[in-house]
Amino acid sequence: MVTVVYCARLRESLGKASEQLALPPELRDVTALRAWLRKRGGPWAEELADGKPVRAAVNQEVAHGDAVIKDGDEVAFFPPVTGG
Amino acid sequence: MPVRIQSEDFDAGREIAALRQGDARIGAIASFIGVVRDANDGDRVAELTLEHYPGMTEKSITEIVDQAKARWNVFEALVIHRVGQLKPLDQIVLVAVTGAHRGDAFAACEFIMDYLKTRAPFWKKESTPLGSRWVEARASDDIAAERWRLKG
Numbered sequence: 001m002v003t004v005v006y007c008a009r010l011r012e013s014l015g016k017a018s019e020q021l022a023l024p025p026e027l028r029d030v031t032a033l034r035a036w037l038r039k040r041g042g043p044w045a046e047e048l049a050d051g052k053p054v055r056a057a058v059n060q061e062v063a064h065g066d067a068v069i070k071d072g073d074e075v076a077f078f079p080p081v082t083g084g
Numbered sequence: 085m086p087v088r089i090q091s092e093d094f095d096a097g098r099e100i101a102a103l104r105q106g107d108a109r110i111g112a113i114a115s116f117i118g119v120v121r122d123a124n125d126g127d128r129v130a131e132l133t134l135e136h137y138p139g140m141t142e143k144s145i146t147e148i149v150d151q152a153k154a155r156w157n158v159f160e161a162l163v164i165h166r167v168g169q170l171k172p173l174d175q176i177v178l179v180a181v182t183g184a185h186r187g188d189a190f191a192a193c194e195f196i197m198d199y200l201k202t203r204a205p206f207w208k209k210e211s212t213p214l215g216s217r218w219v220e221a222r223a224s225d226d227i228a229a230e231r232w233r234l235k236g
Binding site: 005007008009053057060061062076078079080081082083084 | 118134135136137139140143144165176177197200201202203204205206207208209218219220221222
């Protein structure tokens with residue numbers, strides 16, 4: 001199982017802050033997870049569309065699309081940050 | 085704790101006094117305070133809500149502070165960032181850096197702030213007369229952070 005966290009605008013549009021997911025075994029990295037979630041359609045297809053500025057983290061470290069996802073990981077998707 | 089995320093306000097004078105207490109090596113303290121403005125992108129802002137990603141926030145700011153300490157000759161750094169509901173005039177963030185001399189303290193303080201703005205997982209939502217909206221990231225913040233690659 002993998003925990004997927006959604007922050008800020010994504011949390012609002014997708015209607016959840018986090019979820020536990022059993023991922024298909026062939027799903028290996030952040031890009032693949034994003035594409036898989038997009039298949040849910042509606043706001044998922046829209047918010048996670050290619051070209052949308054979505055950032056990701058794996059186990060609370062900034063991650064690029066090719067970052068590998070393992071069982072037990074926490075993956076987060078969020079918009080570009082606006083603190084300070 | 086050198087990195088604190090909290091909803092309560094902070095007293096910069098008290099925080100800086102605690103940071104430098106008993107340390108006679110210190111000859112310079114540089115600090116920055118970010119404050120909520122009453123307007124953004126041409127609209128009045130009545131309220132700001134700050135959200136963060138607990139765990140990653142502390143981790144990413146600690147990394148930024150460690151980078152600053154490795155790069156400049158400074159002693160200690162403190163970062164306090166508020167979350168939750170804030171209003172114009174409220175303080176948002178405090179960065180304070182101690183060092184022997186001002187040059188390194190100034191540079192490290194500005195670096196920490198520029199990196200925090202582009203790397204620490206905080207998001208602002210503002211309420212304006214047009215409704216509430218998530219604040220968009222600014223290209224100028226990326227440029228401010230990027231210039232540290234060229235320097236030093």
